[in-house]
Amino acid sequence: MTAPLSTPPRDLPGFDLPEAFLRWFAQKGWSPRPHQLDLLQRAENGASVLLIAPTGAGKTLAGFLPALVDLSRRRKRRPGTRPPGIHTLYISPLKALATDIRRNLEKPVDEIGLSISLEARTGDTSQAKRQRQKLKPPDIMLTTPEQLALLISAPDADSFFSDLRYVIFDELHSLVASKRGHLLALGLARLRRLRPAIQTIGLSATVTDPDELREWLVAQGPDASPMADLIVVDGGAKPEITILKSRERVPWQGHMARYAMPEIYEAIKQHRTTLLFVNTRSQAELLFQELWRINEETLPIALHHGSLDVAQRRRVEAAMAANELRAVVATSTLDLGIDWGDVDLVVHVGAPKGASRLAQRIGRANHRMDEPSRAILVPANRFEVMECQAALDANYLGAQDSPPMREGCLDVLAQHVLGMACAAPFRSEDLYGEVVTASPYRDLDRDTFDRVVDFVATGGYSLRVYDRYAKIRLTEDGTWRVTHPSVVQGYRMNAGTIIESEALLVRLIRAKTKSGMARGGPVLGKIEENFLETLAIGDTFLFSGQVLKFEGIHEMECLVTKTRDDEAKVPYYGGQKFPLTTFLAAKVREMLADPTQWGALPSQVGEWLAIQKRKSAIPGPNDLLIETFPNGNRFFMVAYPFEGRLAHQTLGMLLTRRLERARAKPLGFVATDYALSIWGRADMGEMIGSGKLSLEDLFDEDMLGDDLEAWMADSWLLKRTFRQCAVIAGLVMKRQPGREKTGRQMTVSSDLVYDVLRAHEPDHILLRATWADAATGLLDVKRVSDLLARIKRHILHKDLEEISPLAVPIMLEAGRERIEGEARDDLLAEAMEEELIIKALGEVKDFRSNYLR
Numbered sequence: 001m002t003a004p005l006s007t008p009p010r011d012l013p014g015f016d017l018p019e020a021f022l023r024w025f026a027q028k029g030w031s032p033r034p035h036q037l038d039l040l041q042r043a044e045n046g047a048s049v050l051l052i053a054p055t056g057a058g059k060t061l062a063g064f065l066p067a068l069v070d071l072s073r074r075r076k077r078r079p080g081t082r083p084p085g086i087h088t089l090y091i092s093p094l095k096a097l098a099t100d101i102r103r104n105l106e107k108p109v110d111e112i113g114l115s116i117s118l119e120a121r122t123g124d125t126s127q128a129k130r131q132r133q134k135l136k137p138p139d140i141m142l143t144t145p146e147q148l149a150l151l152i153s154a155p156d157a158d159s160f161f162s163d164l165r166y167v168i169f170d171e172l173h174s175l176v177a178s179k180r181g182h183l184l185a186l187g188l189a190r191l192r193r194l195r196p197a198i199q200t201i202g203l204s205a206t207v208t209d210p211d212e213l214r215e216w217l218v219a220q221g222p223d224a225s226p227m228a229d230l231i232v233v234d235g236g237a238k239p240e241i242t243i244l245k246s247r248e249r250v251p252w253q254g255h256m257a258r259y260a261m262p263e264i265y266e267a268i269k270q271h272r273t274t275l276l277f278v279n280t281r282s283q284a285e286l287l288f289q290e291l292w293r294i295n296e297e298t299l300p301i302a303l304h305h306g307s308l309d310v311a312q313r314r315r316v317e318a319a320m321a322a323n324e325l326r327a328v329v330a331t332s333t334l335d336l337g338i339d340w341g342d343v344d345l346v347v348h349v350g351a352p353k354g355a356s357r358l359a360q361r362i363g364r365a366n367h368r369m370d371e372p373s374r375a376i377l378v379p380a381n382r383f384e385v386m387e388c389q390a391a392l393d394a395n396y397l398g399a400q401d402s403p404p405m406r407e408g409c410l411d412v413l414a415q416h417v418l419g420m421a422c423a424a425p426f427r428s429e430d431l432y433g434e435v436v437t438a439s440p441y442r443d444l445d446r447d448t449f450d451r452v453v454d455f456v457a458t459g460g461y462s463l464r465v466y467d468r469y470a471k472i473r474l475t476e477d478g479t480w481r482v483t484h485p486s487v488v489q490g491y492r493m494n495a496g497t498i499i500e501s502e503a504l505l506v507r508l509i510r511a512k513t514k515s516g517m518a519r520g521g522p523v524l525g526k527i528e529e530n531f532l533e534t535l536a537i538g539d540t541f542l543f544s545g546q547v548l549k550f551e552g553i554h555e556m557e558c559l560v561t562k563t564r565d566d567e568a569k570v571p572y573y574g575g576q577k578f579p580l581t582t583f584l585a586a587k588v589r590e591m592l593a594d595p596t597q598w599g600a601l602p603s604q605v606g607e608w609l610a611i612q613k614r615k616s617a618i619p620g621p622n623d624l625l626i627e628t629f630p631n632g633n634r635f636f637m638v639a640y641p642f643e644g645r646l647a648h649q650t651l652g653m654l655l656t657r658r659l660e661r662a663r664a665k666p667l668g669f670v671a672t673d674y675a676l677s678i679w680g681r682a683d684m685g686e687m688i689g690s691g692k693l694s695l696e697d698l699f700d701e702d703m704l705g706d707d708l709e710a711w712m713a714d715s716w717l718l719k720r721t722f723r724q725c726a727v728i729a730g731l732v733m734k735r736q737p738g739r740e741k742t743g744r745q746m747t748v749s750s751d752l753v754y755d756v757l758r759a760h761e762p763d764h765i766l767l768r769a770t771w772a773d774a775a776t777g778l779l780d781v782k783r784v785s786d787l788l789a790r791i792k793r794h795i796l797h798k799d800l801e802e803i804s805p806l807a808v809p810i811m812l813e814a815g816r817e818r819i820e821g822e823a824r825d826d827l828l829a830e831a832m833e834e835e836l837i838i839k840a841l842g843e844v845k846d847f848r849s850n851y852l853r
Contacts, residue, residue, distance in 0.1 A: 010467070014560050016492055018072055024112045035233045040069065042229050043166070043199060045786065047550035050202040050214050053233035053846065059203045060101060061108070063168045064140075066090070068109070068200070070114040070165065071139055085163040085783040089191075090142040091184065092170045101170070102142050103321070103357050116140065121147050130216070134160065143186040145498040152190045153419035153491065164195045165448035169217070172202040176216050176440075177481060179728065182408045185216060185438040186416040192219055193434050200228065212439075219437040235847070239373040244384070245602060250382055253672075253809040256283065257349050257380040261290050264347055267376060268299065271345040273320070274327040278349050287349055288329045299326040309738040323606040334712035350386040353581060353673075381809060383588075384676045385605045390587035406442035406776060409771040410452055410496060417456045419495065421472045422488045427477035428453055435479050448765075453480065455765045459798035471730065486786045499724045504532060504558045509551065524548075524560075532720070534556055536711070540565050553719075582783065585642045588674070589621045592642075607806050611841060616804040618794055624791035627807055628685030629800040631839075634667070638807045639676045639683045643787050650677045651787070653711055659684075662693050675810040695795045701788045704781060712774065722770040725748035731765055803838045812836065 005039035017025075017032065018042075025031055036058055067088040075084060090101065109116050119138035121130065123146065124587045130403065135139070137160060143151075151157060166189065172226065191198055202218040207213060214227035249261040257264075268274045268291075274289075278284050288303040295301060302316045302325050319325050323342050335798025352571050377388040392769070422425050432449045435441050454460065454629045457480070471487045482488055508521040520747045524546075524557045535550045537543065540563055549558040591597045598606040612618060619625035641648060647670035655678060659666040665681040678684075687693035712718055723729045726732040732749045757764045775781040798804075803811060 018069060018713075020072065020112050020114070022070065024108065027111075031187060032065075033058055033062070033233075034067055035231050035650040036813075037203070038231055040065045041062070042231075043201065044069075046197075046199065048200040048217050049202070049231060050210060050217060050228050051231045051233070052204050052210060053231075056617050059205070059348050060104070060170070063170070063201045063203045064090075064105060064188065066199075066324055067140065067166045068112075068116065069115060071457045072112075073115055082386055084139070084818055085143050085160055087138070088140045088165055088166040088168065089148070089150060089164060090168045090170065091145060091640060092172050093144070093180070099136070105140075108152065118142065118779055123147070125462050139371070145180045145187065146498075149183055149416070149495045150492060151497070152187055152194075153422040155425050156422060157190075158194055161191060161194050164191065164198055166199055166201060167191060168201045168203065171205070172205050172213055172216075173207050175203045176213065177405055179409050179412050181216075181405075182412040182438075182440050183416065183497050185408070185440050186413070186435060189219070189434050189438040190420065201230065203676065209404075210635055211498055212736060216405075216439040218507075220439055220442040224434070225442075239666060241375045241377065242390060243602075244376055244378045246687045248386045250385060250602065250604060252378065253381050253812040256290070257378045260349075261294055261802060264349070264378065265291060267345060267347060268301070268327045269297070270324075271327060273323060273343045274345045274347055275343050276329045276347045276349060278329065278330065278331060278696050279353065283350065284329050290702040291329070292326070300324060301327045301329070304327050307333040331372075344374065346373065347378060348375065349381045350378070351380045351673075352391050353385040353387075353584070368726070382608060382674075383416055383809060385601055386588050386591050387584060389600060390584050394516050394587060396582065403438065406533055407772075408438065408444060409728075409772065410448070410765055411729040413441065413444075413449075413452050414765070415491075415495065416454050416489050416598050417488070417729055418471055418482075419478055420780075421456070421482050422491050425475070425477075426479045427479055455729070458810060460757070460761060460764050460766070462756055462764065469731065487756045490733050491730065493732050494727070494730065497728050499727055506548075506558045506560060508548070509559050509561060527558055539606070555775050580794075581644075582690070582786075585644060586621070589619070589620075589642050593621045612805040614802060615840075616798045616806065619796055620794070622790055623794045624699070624787075624797050625802055625806075626688075626795060626797045627804050628683075628688065629803055630683070630809075631803055631811070634679045635685070636803075636811070637678045637680075637805075638804075638810060639678075640677065640806065641787050641791075642672065642674050644780065645671050645673050647783040647787060648672065650708075650779045650781070652676050652678065652783050654707050655698065656785075657711060658698055658703065660692075663686070664693060670810060670813050672813055674809055675807070677810045677813075688797055689799060693767065695797060698791070699788060699791060699795060701785065701792075704788070706783055708779075708781070712779075718770055718774060719751055719754050721774045722766065725769045725773060726750045726753065727764050729769070802839045803836055808840050 002520075018038075037052060039049050039062045041053055051059055051062055052182050053062070071087055074084075078629050092101065103458060105118055109118065117138040118140045119129075119133060119142070121141055121143045131662075134154075134156070151160065154160065169175060169184075175184055183580065188200070202213055202217050206215065210230055210232075211227060215225050215227040218227065227659055229736055244260055244263060246260050246263055248263075251259060255581065264276070276287065278287055284305045286301060289303070291301055300319070302319065305317045310708055316325070320328060320343075377392065379385040379388045416435075417431065420431060428450065431453075432444075432446060436444055436448065449811055453472075457470060457472045457474070458464035459466060465471045472482055472485050475481055504527055506524040506527050510521065519737060531541075532550075532553065537552055539550045540547050541550060547563055547565055549563040549565075551559040553559070553563055573797075578806070592609070595618075598609055601609075609618065616627055617625055619640060627636075627638045629636055630639075639651075641651070652669035653669050655676075656666045656669055658682065659678065664684050664687060666678055667680050669676060669678040671677075684693060688695060723732065727734060727750075731753065758811075
């Protein structure tokens with residue numbers, strides 16, 4: 001929290017700490033850091049401030065110091081007078097973080113002798129406590145964006161926040177780039193209207209563009225972009241990051257790093273507390289099980305992710321704080337600045353997918369500025385070795401790649417408009433003037449705003465005949481008011497922007513008949529909705545060891561039929577949660593293109609790349625390498641864009657459509673973060689060589705026009721994305737007084753509305769929101785666009801007689817999907833891997849034997 005110095009430096013500029021604070025620092029043997037005093041001085045002068053500081057620099061104390069000092073000067077309330085309202089609002093992205101801060105802040109408050117009340121208000125807070133907080137607000141409330149939305153939508157919001165002076169945003173960078181950040185920005189705009197003099201303090205450890213956050217913290221004007229003050233703390237001990245140099249063979253593909261489990265377990269035994277990070281909840285479950293399987297010493301190892309019951313998560317958190325655990329397997333639920341006991345090692349299993357994410361996660365070890373964090377990166381496959389090296393290099397350079405901020409989403413704005421009507425009647429011009437002071441909505445035009453208000457009032461032109469969509473109405477005095485008290489209830493039960501992805505039952509049905517689809521067949525299991533979003537009716541995919549034909553979605557079931565095809569057009573792939581960032585993708589391409597950097601990689605990876613260079617080619621940093629070769633009774637085209645799975649998935653869908661038109665007879669494709677493989681019946685290498693197939697035309701940028709729209713119209717992606725937007729905007733409500741809609745009911749409701757709007761009002765405000773989400777979400781259209789522009793006239797084609805070393809990982813991914821669900825998975829996978837390696841490494845016998853050991 002602070003640096004141990006002999007005496008408090010009273011001669012520092014702006015030093016103005018009360019005596020009680022000085023005594024506390026002296027008793028601890030500490031002295032305030034200069035940036036803590038600098039922030040205090042700026043706040044005392046009325047400024048809003050963004051503080052960027054490394055882990056362990058005392059950001060939390062710096063952020064709260066102005067509030068604590070101001071509260072220490074407050075006079076005692078005279079009997080019979082109104083109790084003061086909230087003085088400081090602290091907002092964090094995680095419920096666990098709010099709870100942790102309250103626990104860590106209570107101790108110095110008590111030790112300094114301050115008469116200050118601190119309370120948390122999250123989704124886990126009981127209704128009774130929330131009511132009590134309304135009657136007797138704490139001085140400092142620690143809460144989340146969703147709770148703020150509820151607080152400002154209450155009729156008593158004006159009096160509740162009448163004494164508010166400071167709003168503190170912790171881990172600000174992780175809040176602003178999402179829809180939660182848009183909702184929070186609108187909430188801050190309302191707080192500024194209620195209390196124009198409030199000051200904001202943003203705390204962040206990792207920032208790509210500080211000016212974006214500085215603008216976000218203060219009200220934006222029509223012709224200006226004011227910014228908060230900026231304090232940057234340099235220094236801090238450099239982290240000690242290593243990539244696991246395993247004694248075992250690094251796999252060609254996969255995501256679980258099972259080969260390294262014994263070495264990970266040894267590292268756990270050698271440290272007090274180890275945090276093991278993975279990217280998805282399923283990976284967390286599998287890693288936890290694998291560690292317990294080899295946990296011969298029965299070390300206390302726990303699991304923490306967002307799907308677990310809140311009571312279980314709290315037990316794990318309490319045990320961590322008490323240093324009772326030796327290891328915790330976690331997802332992003334523990335990414336942020338939680339200070340859990342004596343964590344002295346972070347192990348990242350799998351590539352981090354981003355330099356900023358890696359910096360955030362390794363900062364959880366040795367949560368002190370002057371002591372280095374220690375981290376081990378465990379790549380799960382050969383390409384991830386390069387990605388881990390790129391992330392490690394970026395971390396030492398201090399590079400950041402947090403996602404850019406989006407324009408404010410219209411579905412979030414619709415939810416906010418309804419919330420403001422729940423608080424009090426409003427005039428359109430007044431609310432518009434307030435909304436555009438929020439940074440994400442600064443460029444919102446009045447016509448779009450009015451259309452959003454009309455949507456909240458009527459559902460839009462096509463839905464205005466249905467009374468249930470009329471949530472607000474324009475009254476004679478020119479104000480908008482809620483139509484019925486039940487609207488307020490519905491809003492309060494559904495506020496927020498976090499939509500959990502559904503898993504749909506896969507039901508095998510008989511073939512389609514003239515009267516429709518025959519129902520009632522066996523259920524084969526569940527499949528993630530985000531995979532089904534990429535399918536068009538008639539596509540085939542692999543599931544439960546079978547190639548199935550996608551017939552559609554009915555309610556909350558994925559209906560499939562058996563097919564005679566032995567090839568899955570779109571193999572099912574349960575991939576990573578996080579996309580590979582543009583920054584890391586570029587670094588991996590640079591590393592691949594520069595043989596002088598291969599020496600930093602494990603010898604087996606460097607030798608693998610050397611053979612690739614000899615047998616095929618190594619692409620330059622801006623090149624797209626295309627390899628074509630036969631394998632079995634199929635012909636393959638493998639591309640290496642290194643742009644992340646989302647972009648490759650979209651590219652694969654569009655390329656197969658074009659290859660069909662070119663009569664290349666494509667059968668399917670599979671995408672990873674690094675490569676894309678398409679297979680078919682026609683010899684695509686011969687077609688390219690003879691001029692029947694032009695790669696320049698195939699990868700032309702115009703595929704993002706009609707081809708993209710046609711594919712999306714045929715796929716279920718827009719319907720699924722529309723449902724999420726409809727839920728956030730309040731058109732479809734999951735929870736209603738006295739009952740809760742099932743996922744099936746919500747899907748039926750949103751699908752019916754979607755069909756009506758597509759047919760009768762294609763420019764509906766929610767369809768605009770849906771397209772914007774699709775373009776930046778599953779499709780990653782901008783990334784594909786940038787890729788196509790980058791590779792123009794930089795396509796390198798190699799027509800090979802057999803598979804190349806670089807192609808082995810993605811060929812194994814496609815092959816793994818074909819044998820998934822079989823009883824002999826491992827044996828088949830090993831046999832297939834051996835066959836492919838022998839083909840790829842052919843004449844290099846000594847090296848090949850090392851790969852097959």
